[in-house]
Amino acid sequence: MTRTIPHFVGGSLLTPDSGRFADVFDPSTGSVQARVPLASADEVRRVIADAEAAQPGWAATNPQKRARVLMRFLDLVHRDMDDLARLLSSEHGKTFEDAKGDIQRGLDVIEFATGAPHLLKGEYSTEAGTGIDVYSLRQPLGVVAGITPFNFPAMIPLWKAGPAIAAGNAFVLKPSERDPSVPVRLAELFLEAGLPAGILNVVHGDKEAVDVLLEDERVKAIGFVGSTPIAEYIYATAAAHGKRAQCFGGAKNHLVVMPDADLGQVVDALIGSGYGSAGERCMAISVAVPVGDETADALAAKLTERVAQLRIGPSLADGIDYGPLVTRAAVDRVTDCIQQGVDAGATLLADGRGLVVEGYEEGFYLGPTLFDHVTTDMSIYREEIFGPVLVIARARDYEEALAIASDHEYGNGVGIFTRDGDAARDFAARVNVGMVGVNVPIPVPLGYYTFGGWKRSGFGDLNQHGPDSFRFYTKTKTVTSRWPASPLRSVAEPVEAGASFVMPTTR
Template identity: 85%
Template sequence: MTRTIPHFVGGSLLTPDAGRFSDVFDPSTGAVQARVPLASADDVRRVIDDAEAAQPAWAATNPQKRARVLLRFLDLVHRDMDSLARLLSSEHGKTFDDAKGDIQRGLEVIEFSAGAPHLLKGEFATGAGTGIDVYSMRQPLGVVAGITPFNFPAMIPLWKAGPALAAGNSFILKPSERDPSVPVRLAELFHEAGLPAGVFNVVHGDKEAVDTLLTDPRIQAVGFVGSTPIAEYIYSTAAAHGKRAQCFGGAKNHMVVMPDADLDQVADALIGAGYGSAGERCMAISVAVPVGEETADALAAKLAERVAELRVGPSLAEGVDYGPLVARSAVERVEGYIQQGVDEGATLLADGRGFTVPGHEAGFYLGPTLFDHVTTDMAIYREEVFGPVLVIARAADYEQALAMASDHEFGNGVSIFTRDGDAARDFTARVNVGMVGVNVPIPVPIAYFSFGGWKKSGFGDLNQHGTDAFRFYTKTKTVTSRWLSDTVREGASFVIPTMS
């Protein structure tokens, strides 16, 4: 009998025996390995009931004690790291080492969030007026929700949950139904670490569950990561229902390669950033922008050489550079983009279509694909492919390369490789993109800075992790306090108070 992946609600695993279900595949073999229940609107409302009931006591727990729960959680995840990584690999398809990196990047935000006692401190001003003090305090919102994607089933849930929990909120996670087991295990580990029942809940579902979270008045804030059309929908729907929303969408990350760059270093960086995790990363570099024909010709030759050496296979196999895509539909979608690139006139240097792994012919595999002479009007340049496809879009000079990255509708991440400090400094100041790398192929900020793209890549005023996360998950209350002697009698005043 097929295994059923449970919800985690009110501190317990909940496995329904009726209702709607979705299949969970092993991408390496193409076989169904489990099924996941899809919650109804009534199911979600019952989860919100539990979260709402648990939140006041958690909010009343002092921040230092909340932080200690996070620290115990860190120890438990490290204890179970290998089993969690294997579980993640088996449902997502990324390699074992990459799965461990997924978990570790999430833990770094938990580590940062353990600083909640400092991060939640308000401000205090004495003597703002005669006998008047003014101070502010940060208080939790209440019940908040995270809707997270398949491509980082540990990292992004932890990016959302860590600051939300540390700030005193209860949290409802709606993970991707494609790889839902690791989020459930994380919920169990939070509970084992001492998080009270109902403070962290995992509910599986599709649009019905999402819409319930977006419209229920008890949900105060929603965080989302996924495609741009869904990010726009969630942002606008949440805002229409009076909720805070922090939504991150698609990307088309460029790497500008200056003529003075070390092209061997560049080629290695592009291979890892473009094909790692089968290109299923919002921070993947999918467009190489070499400046000048000589640079472009040399880079294309080096990339073609390295692409031919990439090893693709089952996610848990030894020596594999990347594994399968998450679903058969993902393979078909990416193959459609490859055909569009050919039809639109790009030069196909490596074609990954029809790739199979002996013994795993039904797996969701796609070989590495490389295009050259891609122009800005082509679909493979304009749209997010989200697969192991790297394109070379040549620029005549630095200004054209800068404009290509700046003018694209996505503004998530960008990198420049150069030995010229002046060029790098100019680029970081002028490029119209939210996250920038200088000689860094994947410009993901560390946990105590914020993560977020611009333009069609991000919707909302505050970013993920860093201090922005604590601002997002708290509301500020400002108190003006005055203590007067019993002998002071000033009489009524009908004038607006001022600092004078």
Template identity: 70%
Template sequence: MVRELSHYVGGQRVEGNSGRYSDVFDPCTGQIQARVPLASREEVQNAVAAAEKAQLEWGAMNPQRRGRILLKFVDLVNQNLDELATLLSSEHGKTFADSKGDIQRGIEVVEFAAGAPHLLKGEFSTDAGPGIDIHSLRQPLGVVAGITPFNFPAMIPLWKSGPALAAGNAFILKPSERDPSVPLRLAELYSEAGVPDGVFNVVNGDKEAVDALLEDPRVKAIGFVGSTPIAQYIYATAAANGKRAQCFGGAKNHMVIMPDADLDMAADALIGAGYGSAGERCMAISVAVPVGEDTANRLAGKLQDRIKGLKVGHSLAKDSDFGPVVAPSAKERIEGYIQSGVDQGATLLADGRGLTVEGYDDGFWVGPTLFDHVTKDMKIYQEEIFGPVLSILRAADYDEALRLCSEHEFGNGVAIFTRDGDAARDFASRVEVGMVGINVPIPVPIAYYTFGGWKASGFGDLNQHGADAFRFYTKTKTVTTRWPSGIRQGSSFVMPEGS
């Protein structure tokens, strides 16, 4: 039976009335399991109106009380963790354990955001001038929105909404239409925790909904995660409409393997970081850069051995290392990249095309794929594949490896595996990438640091979560005060001085 999904506006599920729908697949079976409505401009505007009305009371609430509500929400998510993870796996295709990790990394940011009273503190200076005090306030923007991707249907919405709500804003989420059920369930849990009706809303949709959010003057800020072309579009359009924007795009994450590295440790890390979640992660390692021919030859052999033992299977099977990709279009795109690598002369060591899983012949399966002798001019190196495809690009020495990581147009994440502290320190300092791991393959920062890439991977001055989130979701007001002392000084026509 195909489920009929909805929007979530004003504290309740609301049926779509645009007459337009998108199919939600079960990636393991290839069958349509739900239909999600695609909102019209009018439906988006109605959600914005509900958010604008609700924000006044929410923004005036003591931030400590807002924090308590968020902590209650975290407790409800934990109580419903298995249900949420099963739902997430059924629409995305990632394994149950990976889905739980998706949710967990999201609620860690909400937990951090519950410390809003400290993070919203302003500054105070006495005697900034004769009898003058100055203080600053952090105030909510009003209505803000998040446009989030399919690959983390819990984590990214929570990264966006937790700090936004803690800061006193109302939030409109436009999740991916490929896996919208978890965002809708999170909206219900926000309401159950005590978030007032209208403060958190979910509007499903496509470009029409996105443009409606971008053009509505009541929406003061937009957060986005997705592909680079769309990130650029949203960032430029938001700016043209006078909005704040933080937009995160594509990635091509490298891992440098130095000759002194523990190669077994490095190979294990590459297998998990390259093939976990079927490679559908913006922080997945997709390029291995071994330094020296001997390092490259030994690493390639270890990777091939490990790939033979990987189990691709149903997302809810306990022995699956990873599941299917999210949609038939994703499978087609990934297999096109694999053929491109073959056509351009890369050495195909493991081919993930044509994989079938017993009992699930129509699932969107792509097996682990490994290329060697990849070069900089190949499409599989230049573009983000977003699938279980790992490329080996050999570097003659450390300097060449550093240049490869720094010169790529994407600058999201990078890692180096080495026993040499001096090399690691130099690499971390000089590499032109936003997030760096040293013997850590996927360097996603914990909640009280910020997450963000450089170059074509990120647009905007402020990153996700951490203190940057509160800077993004608030506006600063500075107040200069002088109380009458009984001494009249007359009018002044010169610029006041600080002392």
């Protein structure tokens, strides 16, 4: 009998009652391994109610004690790391080591969030006026929610939930229905670490569940990662209902290759960042921009040679470079994108379509694909493919390369490989992209900096993790305080009597 993945609500695994389910596949074999419930609107409202009831007590808990729960959670995840990684791999399709990286990058933000006692400190000014002190407080919003994607089923839920919980909020997570087991297991580990019941809840669902989170006035903020059309919808709908929102969408990340770059390093970078996790990363490098035909010809030759050596197989097998895509629909969509590139006249150097892995013939596999002579009007350049497809878009000179990277509608991540410090410095200052790597292929900032793209890659004023996450999940209260002079003090000055009708100033 196919197992059912439960909701996690109020500290307990909850049997669904909506009667609606979606299949969860094993991408390596193509078989259905579980089913996940799709919550009804009433079920989501009950989850919100549980979170709302639990939140005041958690908010009143000393920030240091909240941080200690996160510290215990870190130990528990490290204890169970291998089991979590295997579970993640079995539903997503990424390799075992890549799955552990997914979890660890989430833990990096949990580690940062243990600094909540410091990060929640306000400001204080004494004698802002005669006998007047002004200070600020950072207070939690209440109930907040996160809607997270399939491609990082551990990392992004932890990026969202960690700072929110550390700041004193209750959190409702709606993970992807494609690989929902790890988020539930992480919620159980938080409970084991001492998090009160109802502070972290996991509810599975589709648009019906999402719309309740967007429209219910008890939910004060929404964090989202996914495609740009959905990010726009969630951002606009949340704003229309008076909520804060940080929504991160699609990407088309470029890597500019200068003529002086070490091509060995460049090829390693492009192979790993372009094809790792089957290209299902929002920070994957999907466009190489070599400067000059000589650089481009040499790069294309080296990439073609390396692509032919890549090993693809089931996610938990030893010695593979990447595993299957998450669903058959994902394979079909990427296959269609490849055909569009062929039809548009791009040079197909490696064709990954039709890959069959012996013994896993029904798995969701796609081989590495490489295009050259791609122009900026082609769909394979304009659109996020989200698969193991790398394209080469040649630039005549540095300025054209800078323009190619800057002019795309997405502005998530970009990199430059060069030995020239002046070129790197100029590029980092001028490129119109939110995250920049210099001789670094995947410029994901560390947990104590913020993560966020520009243009149609990100919607909202504040980014994920780093100090922005605590700003997003808290509201600032500013107190202006004046105490009359005490008659017990011999130096007390008399208090002026009478009302003032003048706007107070410090002059």
